[in-house]
Amino acid sequence: MLLTALLLAACGSSNTNSGDPIKSAGVLRVGTEGVYPPYSFHDAKQGGELAGYDVDVAKAVAEKLGVDVEFVETPWDAMFAALEADRFDIVANEVTISDERKQKYDLSEPYSISQGVIVTRKEDSTIKTLADLKGKRTAQNPTSNWAEIARDAGSEVESVDGFSQAITVLNDGRVDAVVNDSISVLAYQAEHPDAPIKVAVKLKERGDQAFAARKDSGLLPELNKALDELRAEGTLTKISEKYLDVDLSKAGPTSTWQLILDNLWPLARAAIEKTIPLTIISFVVGLVIALVVALARLSPNIVISGLARFYISIIRGTPLLVQLFIVFYALPQIGVKIDAFPAAVIAFSLNVGGYAAEIIRSAIQSIPKGQWEAAETIGLDYVGALRRIILPQATRVAVPPLSNTLISLVKDTSLASTILVTELFRTAQNVAAPTFEFFALYGTAALYYWIICLVLSFAQNRYERRLERYVAR
Amino acid sequence: MTNSKTEYRVSAKDVQKAFGDNRVLNGVSFDIAQGSATTIIGPSGSGKTTLLRALNALDVPDAGVVKVGDVELDFSKPASKDQLRRYRAQSGFVFQSHNLFPHKTVLENVIEGPVIAQKRPKDEAASEAVELLTQVGLAEKQDQYPFQLSGGQQQRVGIARALALKPKVVLFDEPTSALDPELVGEVLSVIRDLAVEGWTLVIVTHEIQFARQVSDQVLFTDRGVILEKGPPAEVIGNPKEERTRQFLDRILNPL
Numbered sequence: 001m002l003l004t005a006l007l008l009a010a011c012g013s014s015n016t017n018s019g020d021p022i023k024s025a026g027v028l029r030v031g032t033e034g035v036y037p038p039y040s041f042h043d044a045k046q047g048g049e050l051a052g053y054d055v056d057v058a059k060a061v062a063e064k065l066g067v068d069v070e071f072v073e074t075p076w077d078a079m080f081a082a083l084e085a086d087r088f089d090i091v092a093n094e095v096t097i098s099d100e101r102k103q104k105y106d107l108s109e110p111y112s113i114s115q116g117v118i119v120t121r122k123e124d125s126t127i128k129t130l131a132d133l134k135g136k137r138t139a140q141n142p143t144s145n146w147a148e149i150a151r152d153a154g155s156e157v158e159s160v161d162g163f164s165q166a167i168t169v170l171n172d173g174r175v176d177a178v179v180n181d182s183i184s185v186l187a188y189q190a191e192h193p194d195a196p197i198k199v200a201v202k203l204k205e206r207g208d209q210a211f212a213a214r215k216d217s218g219l220l221p222e223l224n225k226a227l228d229e230l231r232a233e234g235t236l237t238k239i240s241e242k243y244l245d246v247d248l249s250k251a252g253p254t255s256t257w258q259l260i261l262d263n264l265w266p267l268a269r270a271a272i273e274k275t276i277p278l279t280i281i282s283f284v285v286g287l288v289i290a291l292v293v294a295l296a297r298l299s300p301n302i303v304i305s306g307l308a309r310f311y312i313s314i315i316r317g318t319p320l321l322v323q324l325f326i327v328f329y330a331l332p333q334i335g336v337k338i339d340a341f342p343a344a345v346i347a348f349s350l351n352v353g354g355y356a357a358e359i360i361r362s363a364i365q366s367i368p369k370g371q372w373e374a375a376e377t378i379g380l381d382y383v384g385a386l387r388r389i390i391l392p393q394a395t396r397v398a399v400p401p402l403s404n405t406l407i408s409l410v411k412d413t414s415l416a417s418t419i420l421v422t423e424l425f426r427t428a429q430n431v432a433a434p435t436f437e438f439f440a441l442y443g444t445a446a447l448y449y450w451i452i453c454l455v456l457s458f459a460q461n462r463y464e465r466r467l468e469r470y471v472a473r
Numbered sequence: 474m475t476n477s478k479t480e481y482r483v484s485a486k487d488v489q490k491a492f493g494d495n496r497v498l499n500g501v502s503f504d505i506a507q508g509s510a511t512t513i514i515g516p517s518g519s520g521k522t523t524l525l526r527a528l529n530a531l532d533v534p535d536a537g538v539v540k541v542g543d544v545e546l547d548f549s550k551p552a553s554k555d556q557l558r559r560y561r562a563q564s565g566f567v568f569q570s571h572n573l574f575p576h577k578t579v580l581e582n583v584i585e586g587p588v589i590a591q592k593r594p595k596d597e598a599a600s601e602a603v604e605l606l607t608q609v610g611l612a613e614k615q616d617q618y619p620f621q622l623s624g625g626q627q628q629r630v631g632i633a634r635a636l637a638l639k640p641k642v643v644l645f646d647e648p649t650s651a652l653d654p655e656l657v658g659e660v661l662s663v664i665r666d667l668a669v670e671g672w673t674l675v676i677v678t679h680e681i682q683f684a685r686q687v688s689d690q691v692l693f694t695d696r697g698v699i700l701e702k703g704p705p706a707e708v709i710g711n712p713k714e715e716r717t718r719q720f721l722d723r724i725l726n727p728l
Contacts, residue, residue, distance in 0.1 A: 374572035379590030472620040
């Protein structure tokens, strides 16, 4: 049953393609989920580093080709969009070979096979065959081959973001079954011997998993040759033994408190290295945009003020998540490719710019006309009056609402997790996925967000008091 | 101040200004001699404030030729920003509601123009500012914020701020109208001292007694024109026009 990597006979891929695109690029960029144990996850035994069967196979392939490997952690349902957007060269995430995928992507030779199973709660005896899924609720990644099997069997598929979430909603009784790969289920059972679930059905279907690249990428000859060599020298078997020989007898969960303690620093680091810089840079850039837009909005020129209105209307009238996806996934389709972190900065800055523009405009308008006139009579020009007289006073009016914007932004940065920025929330997800300790890790992340916002509120109070030194009380 | 030929600090010819359909200035001409004090009196809505603001281009006239200090502008042609800036730099302006900068201290208010707009050294501007504040009796308030001062003190800072620009003419727009009655005297006495010192002043006011005592020339405006002008003994003491008499009568005998 503990079926592992498939040692296929070499298919003798003809190496007639000219050039070695991976070797000449010098780096192999690999998209993987990072939350799908034991294939792609952050392994506590390896210091929380990205690891797993697919990850190690991809590393071995890169080593064979003599190039560096670079992993881009991507949610499964965004994986192919990110591949098309040239965020990485190949997907290494148990991509099951299917006719439909063969038509759309370059698929390598298989490097593992899997067996599908249907998991139910222990006491549930109504599901004995695949056909019994008809009318039942299952939890699946909507774009996975397992979802397709469940859907074809007539079940009602609830969308979730990954295997760990699927199993959790099954535990909670929110769905009746989960269709997935047998080894992931075993890995989960090893970690959680008391979980109230069982493998109810072993499916006849077996899937072959392969690397996926963009159609006509020209990468297949190199990938296949490397896989052949790894298979021949036994490396694939060694990797599969490391991750896929799940031994239920030596299983045991780590304590929740230990887990939290172990992850206090990694989560704090994600906050310090990603969440906080993302917030600060986006806010500062956003304020500059907002000031320009606010002044444009106040311009007597109808075209300029109309453009500013249009910008504000677009930003406020569309969801931030959609703005992020447009910058990150859609722009590459028209040739504009921006890395994850700067893409997040752009989307958040534009968003802050739209909202803060209206705050700044109303703050400027709240300053009496006499202040502009007085500035004029002492010889200041428009810019001088704005900088020296109007904005310092408008700041006092704008600080409370702008603080709201900033505090919202801190929390909104968690959306960057959906465009591959490993910020605080994403880090918590990475740790929670293999351990299934959602409460502990999301709770810790929430605590960190709260602390950041507390500090900001405190700073806001002090700043407001400083600005009020010239106001009669 | 030679006797042979009077030197004018302001010369206005046929100044016109309308706000929409409302013709506020309907061809106004006058001259103001160097070192003289001119008061503008007249009913509300007669155009006296607009006339004063035209001298600083706070309201830009639609037509007319105006010379203030060394700069002459023909407002029938569009003026460039730079021309307006140079024109405006000839005069200092004291507002009815002072319009001090609330986020700056008294001293910072006074040196803002000299240091930022005129790019003069800060030390020099500050020591001059302290002199001016001493002159208006507020040297000890230099580090306070405007909200900490009384209305009369605020207006005296407003005057010091205008003087710090070393203008050729100082314009006052109803400088005491927003003040409590007991604070009016301290502001008027500062203005009177300036007149004595030889500053060229143009003052829009309702204080008829003050106008009579201080000014060398009185302009009486009515419906967008100057109906009567001359020394206060004539315009206030012995007005020729019926409307001037009615106005003065209403002011001096309100009941």
